[in-house]
Amino acid sequence: MLVPRKLAAIATVAVAVLIVSGCASSSPPQASKSGGTASIAIFHEFSGPNAAYGPEAAAGCYPAVRLINAAGGVLGSKFECLPTDSKGDPADAIPAARKLISSTANLVGVIGGGSDNAPAVVPIFNQAKIPIFSTTGQSVFDTNTAAYFWRLLSPDTAQGYAMAAAAKQLGRTRVATVFGNDVAAQGSAPSAIAGIKKLGLKLVAHQTLALDQPSYRTEVEALIQSNPQVIISEADPQTTATYLSELKGLGTLVPLITDPVSQEPNWITAVSGSIGGDTLARLDTAVVAYAPMSTVAYKAFSGALLASAAQVPKPSQWTSDLYSVADYDSAIVMALAMLEAHSTAPSKYNGFITQVTAAHAGHSVVHTFAEGKKLLSQGKSIQYVGAVGPIQFNRNHNANNAFALETYGSGGQWTPAGLITAAALAAAQ
Amino acid sequence: MNVVISAVGFGLVTAAILALGAVGFTLQFGVTNVLNLAYTGVLSIAAFVALSLNLAGLNIWWCVLVAGVAGALASLLLNLFVYKPFIRRGTKLFGMVIVSIAVLLILEHGLQAIVGVSFFSFRFDSGGVVRWGALVFTTVQLVTMGLALVAMLLLHIGMRYTRLGKAMRATANDPSLARACGIRTARVVNIAWLASGFLCGVGGVLLFMDTSTFSATTGNEFLIVIIAAAVLGGIGDAYGAVIGALIVGIATEVAAALITPSAKEIVAFAILVLVLIVRPSGLFAKSTSQKQFAK
Numbered sequence: 047m048l049v050p051r052k053l054a055a056i057a058t059v060a061v062a063v064l065i066v067s068g069c070a071s072s073s074p075p076q077a078s079k080s081g082g083t084a085s086i087a088i089f090h091e092f093s094g095p096n097a098a099y100g101p102e103a104a105a106g107c108y109p110a111v112r113l114i115n116a117a118g119g120v121l122g123s124k125f126e127c128l129p130t131d132s133k134g135d136p137a138d139a140i141p142a143a144r145k146l147i148s149s150t151a152n153l154v155g156v157i158g159g160g161s162d163n164a165p166a167v168v169p170i171f172n173q174a175k176i177p178i179f180s181t182t183g184q185s186v187f188d189t190n191t192a193a194y195f196w197r198l199l200s201p202d203t204a205q206g207y208a209m210a211a212a213a214k215q216l217g218r219t220r221v222a223t224v225f226g227n228d229v230a231a232q233g234s235a236p237s238a239i240a241g242i243k244k245l246g247l248k249l250v251a252h253q254t255l256a257l258d259q260p261s262y263r264t265e266v267e268a269l270i271q272s273n274p275q276v277i278i279s280e281a282d283p284q285t286t287a288t289y290l291s292e293l294k295g296l297g298t299l300v301p302l303i304t305d306p307v308s309q310e311p312n313w314i315t316a317v318s319g320s321i322g323g324d325t326l327a328r329l330d331t332a333v334v335a336y337a338p339m340s341t342v343a344y345k346a347f348s349g350a351l352l353a354s355a356a357q358v359p360k361p362s363q364w365t366s367d368l369y370s371v372a373d374y375d376s377a378i379v380m381a382l383a384m385l386e387a388h389s390t391a392p393s394k395y396n397g398f399i400t401q402v403t404a405a406h407a408g409h410s411v412v413h414t415f416a417e418g419k420k421l422l423s424q425g426k427s428i429q430y431v432g433a434v435g436p437i438q439f440n441r442n443h444n445a446n447n448a449f450a451l452e453t454y455g456s457g458g459q460w461t462p463a464g465l466i467t468a469a470a471l472a473a474a475q
Numbered sequence: 476m477n478v479v480i481s482a483v484g485f486g487l488v489t490a491a492i493l494a495l496g497a498v499g500f501t502l503q504f505g506v507t508n509v510l511n512l513a514y515t516g517v518l519s520i521a522a523f524v525a526l527s528l529n530l531a532g533l534n535i536w537w538c539v540l541v542a543g544v545a546g547a548l549a550s551l552l553l554n555l556f557v558y559k560p561f562i563r564r565g566t567k568l569f570g571m572v573i574v575s576i577a578v579l580l581i582l583e584h585g586l587q588a589i590v591g592v593s594f595f596s597f598r599f600d601s602g603g604v605v606r607w608g609a610l611v612f613t614t615v616q617l618v619t620m621g622l623a624l625v626a627m628l629l630l631h632i633g634m635r636y637t638r639l640g641k642a643m644r645a646t647a648n649d650p651s652l653a654r655a656c657g658i659r660t661a662r663v664v665n666i667a668w669l670a671s672g673f674l675c676g677v678g679g680v681l682l683f684m685d686t687s688t689f690s691a692t693t694g695n696e697f698l699i700v701i702i703a704a705a706v707l708g709g710i711g712d713a714y715g716a717v718i719g720a721l722i723v724g725i726a727t728e729v730a731a732a733l734i735t736p737s738a739k740e741i742v743a744f745a746i747l748v749l750v751l752i753v754r755p756s757g758l759f760a761k762s763t764s765q766k767q768f769a770k
Contacts, residue, residue: 093584095690095692095693095696097587097592101592253736254736254737255737256736256737256738256739258693258696259727259740260493260682260686260697261488261489261686262731262736263485263488263611263728264478264482264485264728264729264731264736265736267478267485267611268478283594284686284690287688288687288688291601291686291687291688296604296611296613297604311593312592312690315593315688316594316596316688319594319595319687319688320688
């Protein structure tokens with residue numbers, strides 16, 4: 047049947063419009079004027095096997111936005127968190143990032159970029175001149191040159207050295223390493239192994255696990271044969287639970303040294319389910335960024351988090367999650383930088399992020415957004431010390447933290463059990 | 476040598492669980508010619524039905540049976556209300572694959588929306604450790620292998636010595652001819668879906684007992700391995716699926732022992748590719764690619 051000419055012409059134009067709008071990529075949003083709503087995107091997985099990452103980041107964003115808005119917002123703008131499913135791998139995350147940028151005119155910043163897609167999406171946000179605060183530990187960002195990329199937590203390489211230092215500090219001499227073969231876990235494996243050797247400890251076994259296998263019995267048997275005193279490990283909840291369950295089944299559970307992943311609710315649930323919460327509490331020591339829960343900043347975060355139950359289901363599960371804490375600080379830093387810059391435009395305030403975080407003589411230390419806003423309105427300079435502690439960005443926009451040892455209580459809280467001193471960390475490197 | 480023997484032993488446990496899944500998958504495909512990629516979606520649903528009863532206090536072994544029944548029903552309903560209507564409309568093989576992928580995604584995301592993103596564990600006593608020389612098993616693993624063996628034996632007896640089994644084999648070979656010979660192929664197809672779903676459900680619970688923890692999406696991680704075992708043995712051949720499961724299960728564990736743990740999947744799929752190069756239809760081949768859908 048012949049299509050009438052006019053109909054064909056209309057259809058052609060419609061298709062062309064769809065193609066152009068669909069291909070619109072990385073066009074920077076309009077500079078945000080005062081008033082209205084400013085959006086901070088939570089760019090993480092909200093579906094699929096890592097669907098816990100989105101709610102984890104939301105547990106940082108919503109408390110921050112609550113406090114920002116409670117203090118009157120920024121330059122007349124109220125803030126909102128915009129959950130955006132990155133879907134995980136780069137093939138899905140890239141179009142999701144482009145769509146976010148092109149469809150969100152009031153996008154002022156991004157909390158996101160997990161280890162599985164950060165190298166792919168950071169350049170997109172950087173090109174669009176939108177600051178992205180990521181908790182990825184990948185070493186590729188250790189020498190980051192993207193002006194709009196920021197990382198509040200120490201990279202995986204430092205984490206690995208800290209875990210080796212922890213083994214030494216705990217008096218263990220025979221150490222095994224068990225890491226998943228994913229990009230996130232493999233970030234700290236090399237430095238953990240190097241640190242073990244540098245400290246003169248004996249590396250009795252080194253295993254790289256294929257993720258989410260139905261069985262690790264062979265690997266577990268090999269580990270038992272090596273007779274370690276401690277296992278340094280990072281792997282996803284499923285993999286770790288299966289592995290430890292089989293270790294327990296063969297009768298030989300060994301003390302663990304883990305990283306912040308082990309403080310995520312899903313990890314705790316999975317591993318507790320497989321070996322028991324009491325056993326986990328007895329065996330596990332987590333090496334995490336030193337972020338005491340007694341500070342003003344941390345208390346502000348946890349209070350706001352618990353008040354955000356409408357947006358964050360079961361908020362108490364995230365109070366010890368370092369990634370949520372870091373994401374909270376990320377949003378606060380963005381807002382304070384906007385005040386300092388007198389603009390919510392991402393391309394403008396980005397240059398002021400270090401202004402509000404660096405330690406300088408004459409800068410007043412603040413621990414909450416309200417404190418910072420008050421002093422900035424008085425024309426003073428500030429240094430925001432957040433829930434993760436001091437945030438000192440280096441020239442690659444990485445902030446390195448001190449490390450602490452924490453143990454898990456069967457009541458569900460993590461308790462400080464010691465510090466990794468700078469000297470101890472340096473000795474492992 | 477002890478390391479290899481241990482690995483073979485460990486591989487037998489994996490193979491037992493994999494065999495249940497692969498046989499269920501291939502049995503249904505053999506009879507119906509529908510590539511049901513939503514298989515692990517059914518597996519997950521059956522497992523969560525069993526979990527709900529287990530958490531309410533039901534003994535794990537009754538939960539295995541419940542999961543089998545739940546899987547059977549879910550499979551049958553899937554065929555009656557999704558696949559069959561599409562087949563009636565003349566949807567070809569590729570279209571049916573797309574439909575099954577869509578169903579898998581719906582089931583996966585739907586289940587995740589209901590149960591959330593957390594992890595869950597069955598409650599059961601894993602029993603003691605049994606050692607036979609270099610072989611090491613827990614009591615639960617021995618029961619798992621026993622259950623799988625019983626299931627395979629029952630399937631063998633059913634397929635070989637019962638009228639229903641003969642009817643299924645006839646329908647698998649040529650549905651039109653089977654119908655012409657008076658076999659009620661529609662009934663046979665329904666029973667194939669029920670049997671497939673039952674094995675899927677049972678296999679799912681045993682799998683998640685083995686992994687000790689699972690989420691709404693864990694089952695989907697094993698779809699490719701299940702298909703690999705089925706294809707390796709010859710898609711549509713239940714006996715081939717058992718052999719395929721044994722090869723995949725043992726090869727992965729031996730690879731972990733002799734090479735490196737991260738070589739597990741590489742070795743398993745390398746073997747699959749090598750076998751298919753030599754025998755493109757699998758070890759116990761009968762090509763079904765030209766078959767029509769059984770109705």
